[in-house]
Amino acid sequence: MPCSMTGFARQEAKYPWGTLIWEVRSVNHRYLEPHFRLPDFLRELEPSLREQMRKSLSRGKVEASFSYQLGGTDSQQELAINTTLLKQVSNAIDNVSSELGRTNASIAPVNPLELLRWPGMLADNDIDRDELLKTSLELFKQAMSTLIDNRAREGEELKNLIEQRLQGIETQVAQVRAILPDILKAQREKLLEKLESLKVDVDQDRLEQEIVYLAQKTDVDEELDRLDTHVTEVRRTLKQKNSVGRRLDFLMQELNREANTLSSKSIVTDTTQAAIELKVLIEQMREQIQNIE
Numbered sequence: 083m084p085c086s087m088t089g090f091a092r093q094e095a096k097y098p099w100g101t102l103i104w105e106v107r108s109v110n111h112r113y114l115e116p117h118f119r120l121p122d123f124l125r126e127l128e129p130s131l132r133e134q135m136r137k138s139l140s141r142g143k144v145e146a147s148f149s150y151q152l153g154g155t156d157s158q159q160e161l162a163i164n165t166t167l168l169k170q171v172s173n174a175i176d177n178v179s180s181e182l183g184r185t186n187a188s189i190a191p192v193n194p195l196e197l198l199r200w201p202g203m204l205a206d207n208d209i210d211r212d213e214l215l216k217t218s219l220e221l222f223k224q225a226m227s228t229l230i231d232n233r234a235r236e237g238e239e240l241k242n243l244i245e246q247r248l249q250g251i252e253t254q255v256a257q258v259r260a261i262l263p264d265i266l267k268a269q270r271e272k273l274l275e276k277l278e279s280l281k282v283d284v285d286q287d288r289l290e291q292e293i294v295y296l297a298q299k300t301d302v303d304e305e306l307d308r309l310d311t312h313v314t315e316v317r318r319t320l321k322q323k324n325s326v327g328r329r330l331d332f333l334m335q336e337l338n339r340e341a342n343t344l345s346s347k348s349i350v351t352d353t354t355q356a357a358i359e360l361k362v363l364i365e366q367m368r369e370q371i372q373n374i375e
Contacts, residue, residue: 084326085375086236087111087142093225095217102218103149104225108233110373111143119147127215131222138226140325141375146225148218233375240370241320247363248313251337254356254363255306258344262302265350302347305340309360312337316367327374334368 087110094103116135118128135144175192316333319326341364345357 083234083323084237084241084320084330085230085233086240086373087233087327087375088236088373089229089233091225091228091232093221093228095221097217101151102221104146104218104222105149106144106146106225106229108139108142108144108229111141114139114141115143117143117145119145121148121150123211124148124215124218127219130219134219134223134226138230139375141327146222148222150218237374240374243370244316244320244367247367248316250363251309251313251360254360255309258302258353258356259306261352265353302344302353305344305347309337309340309344312340325375327371330371330374331368334364334371337364338368 087108090105090107092103092105094101114136116132118131120128120131131146135146312333316330316337319329319333338361341357341360344360345354348354348357
């Protein structure tokens with residue numbers, strides 16, 4: 083079953099010590115292109131997150147964002163400041179100020195709020211770091227599972243749309259097959275009437291040769307057979323479980339090639355219109371396939 087490359091998932095988990103949220107969104111792309119927006123304490127998990135994504139997806143531009151709020155819902159809980167880091171940053175500021183000169187008017191006073199935003203400045207002694215990393219990774223796996231389900235559900239809708247177009251192609255092929263004998267017969271009669279109106283003596287053997295040549299030139303049985311074959315292959319591909327987007331895109335090119343040949347061999351408006359309708363159906367499928375993994 084094909085999967086769409088477009089999807090969104092949001093996974094949230096609340097704990098006594100805080101709330102963790104993963105948001106993952108994906109759009110179509112030729113290859114798998116992951117992007118992560120992570121806080122500093124989660125950077126060490128990025129290789130594991132990328133590996134988990136590669137195991138789950140094969141194509142698509144995927145953006146994963148992590149947000150958190152520590153401290154739970156207890157409004158009385160005080161913020162814990164990393165005093166060691168604060169002293170280090172404060173000493174560094176003093177050293178820089180000393181080098182530049184304390185009387186330099188261009189030196190602005192340090193904003194305490196900026197210090198609180200310093201990575202690692204706020205600590206929570208009640209939270210085990212290993213537990214936080216493990217929980218974040220597990221929540222990401224759940225978000226990826228939700229994303230895969232959403233992409234599979236949309237992929238099923240795309241499959242149904244493609245199947246409708248395949249049925250339309252089969253209808254056009256069947257109609258052309260049905261009128262082919264009448265087309266050849268009409269062309270033969272038209273040629274004979276033309277010669278009769280010109281009152282020209284024509285060698286019958288040569289005439290038959292020309293009629294045979296005309297029939298061969300306008301024969302599209304082979305193109306119709308290949309159209310049927312490609313339609314069958316598209317259906318077979320849609321049943322596969324692995325990534326099928328690239329193969330489906332190739333099959334669209336082959337279908338379009340046969341439709342172009344049918345158009346070039348057309349000698350009546352009926353087959354010309356059929357070729358145009360085939361191209362429309364193929365293009366509609368191609369647009370949908372751009373979103374299939």
